[in-house]
Amino acid sequence: MKPVRSLARAMLSGIFVVSGFRNFQNPGRLAPTAKPVTDRVTPLLERANPRIPTDTETLIRATAAVQVGAGLLLATGKLTRPAALVLAGTLVPVTIAGHPFWKNDDPAARNNNQTHFLKNLGLFGGLLLAAADTEGKPGLRWRAGHRIGHSRRSVRRAVRTARREARIAVRSASTARRIPG
Structure with a gap:
């Protein structure tokens, strides 16, 4: 069963490593979409630690870096359960910000966002399974x-x-x- 687990983890983590790397390099393209979510998170972050940078692009870069790191940990089989939980945690705001199908008036855009929302929901489920997997131990x-x-x-x-x-x-x-x- 070990080869199946290893392959599944690598496949599951691939999207996070690739998109995280792209988003880290170019956070500006996501800033307008992410701004509504980051504006809601900013007060919480400032209360937790006023020295944390809270501009949208920095938060996108931080999320991207976490996704790359946790994705690599999951893919390599190191700290897989915590890595899967961290990826699941980053997926929630990314999905809410990136695919709010409920806000679309255009049926084509609504369908597209709903498909991506459901895809991310499936990824979330896969990450929860990976987080619960004890590898038979x-x-x-x-x-x-x-x-x-x-x-x-x-x-x-x-x-x-x-x-x-x-x-x-x-x-x-x-x-x-x-x-x-």
Whole structure:
């Protein structure tokens, strides 16, 4: 199954690496489309840290750089689960800004944006699957639950053994008292 996972991750990450690289090189072409979303995010960023640059082109470049980095991590199989979550997180504002089909009056433009919106929704689903994939190894939640269950069974076994040994000791003591010496 490893070759399938590797190929699927490379295929899934390709769009993020390529478009992220293009968007990093030329953020100006996306600025008018992204501006409504960046204008809504800017106050949140300024509250979090006033020194963060909040102009639209810088935010586009930052998103693009994150997409290239996380896409490469996903493609190479390094930190795949966090990389997939980061890519999914960048996909939300990109999709809302880039493909608002609900705002289009022109049926052709609406159809085009709706198709791209649904494509990004599918990518989002693929990224969620990649983020949940443990590669056949048990996840932390399972391991913790398994360890707790193992500990409980060990304690129960120890209690049963202690009871049995106590009963044997009581029988031995009562037998020893009955035997005249």
